[in-house]
Amino acid sequence: MKIDKVQVFGWEAAIRGMRNPMNSWDRSDSQYYNGNIEIGTNDLRLMQRLILAGTEHSKYMRYITVYMDINAPLYWWKEFDTYKFCEKNSTSTMHKITSRPLTYDDFEFDFESENRTNIINDLNDMIDKYKNTENSSDKETIFRAIVQDLPSAFKQTRTIVTNYAELRNMYFQRKNHKLTEWREVFINSLKSLPYSEELLMNK
Structure with a gap:
């Protein structure tokens, strides 16, 4: 199983939208450099507080969009497909097998x-x-x-688009999963995402 071509977008809109309910844009202290983000102390504190308040308060997490290519066996994709906040475009078994x-x-x-x-x-x-x-x-x-x-071990490549809210959900549901593809590949790949420890894995 392999995960590559990972891209993350939407930080600026997520943080701006996060501050809309309280009109607190002037307290935002994050910096943006050529598409990269350095989240400020004020913003990070608010982001974590909203996560702990529940999904209805942390809607900004769905603005942080993640693209990646995953080459995985069909038995893994069967479990991944239970998550509905992902779009997938796959190589075609029907056309190419x-x-x-x-x-x-x-x-x-x-x-x-x-x-x-x-x-x-x-x-x-x-x-x-x-x-x-x-x-x-x-x-x-x-x-x-x-x-x-065709065995369920047959590998298929899909380009997926998801978001930090769904990835956080996957992390806590799958981090101790019996399949090594979840524990050792997918979960480990999440650890390389920007601010994964602060936003995806914190409780």
Whole structure:
């Protein structure tokens, strides 16, 4: 599993909007340099106080937008899809699964085995048969067999857009998850985000 191409936007609007209810813009002390943010003491104190007051008070967290590419197995994506505040654009299994032979690199297997090698070989035999079959009905039958036999360890890349509010929710729900993809990859990637300790992980 791999996470890269991470981008974070929206700090200035988030902080400005956070101060709208009390018209306290003059107390804002954050600095912005070429798209980077240095959150001031006053702003950070208010941000943390609003987080602890509850989601109805920390709406500004949804203004801090995060983009990233995630290459992960289907069994992980099945759990990720329970979160609704994310938009996802994925590589297409429907369009590309028959474009080339599959290898171990296409799967999130912890180790190689004879059984797994046989699974990959069987899939590749069907892919080859699909490419060399002209009858549309036969092609559909073969294609459905490929998709149905594809292991949940098959990796798919998605570009996602989410926000700090949802990522904070994920952190506390998944930091002790039994899947290492959550604990050791996704949660660790959150730690590299700007002000993650102060905004995503503080209680």
